[in-house]
Amino acid sequence: MNDDADLMRRIAGGESDAFRVLVERYERIGYNFFLRLTGVSEDAEDLTQELFIAVFRSAGRYRPDAPFKAFFYRIASNLSASHLRKRKLRAAQSIDEMVERGFDAASARHEDDPALSLDGREMRRRYEEALAGLPRDWRIALELRVAGELTYEEIAGAMGKSVSAVESILVRARERIAEKLDEG
Numbered sequence: 001m002n003d004d005a006d007l008m009r010r011i012a013g014g015e016s017d018a019f020r021v022l023v024e025r026y027e028r029i030g031y032n033f034f035l036r037l038t039g040v041s042e043d044a045e046d047l048t049q050e051l052f053i054a055v056f057r058s059a060g061r062y063r064p065d066a067p068f069k070a071f072f073y074r075i076a077s078n079l080s081a082s083h084l085r086k087r088k089l090r091a092a093q094s095i096d097e098m099v100e101r102g103f104d105a106a107s108a109r110h111e112d113d114p115a116l117s118l119d120g121r122e123m124r125r126r127y128e129e130a131l132a133g134l135p136r137d138w139r140i141a142l143e144l145r146v147a148g149e150l151t152y153e154e155i156a157g158a159m160g161k162s163v164s165a166v167e168s169i170l171v172r173a174r175e176r177i178a179e180k181l182d183e184g
Helices: 004-012 016-038 041-057 068-101 118-132 136-146 152-159 163-183
Strands: none
Touching: 004 016, 004 068, 016 041, 016 068, 016 136, 041 068, 068 136, 068 152, 118 136, 118 163, 136 152, 136 163, 152 163
């Protein structure tokens, strides 16, 4: 099995097989990261493709002394931040259209998972609302920690922040989510 640094070196050298291996290894991880942040499978698919294009283009700039996961998630974090900014702008621009057509904000949300119990669905809905209400950096840091299973050091590298800043972000994010869940 090739390690990630070797794959990146080979990708930088133009080896398409190395890129295929890297995509197979990290495609599901990238997709799940974007799906949890956006909640939309089509967006997650598009962002995953953009992620691997960006990884390919930046293969020559990858430093093997840094963990590949931090490099990977830094690109993913930047893409998700850009996507969320664009989505927020589009949403703000379309509010007037929605009101004119009689759409209510709840009709635009995804259906709950029918396999979940009523209590489980309600808790999941409240958790997702609390998560969506967090500042962008908080959501990204929490997602990297929980779903990406990154260390604080890796999250700091991925987000371009200090370890103490990441620790602070995660504490505040968890506190805010707990507050929102207790309100219900």
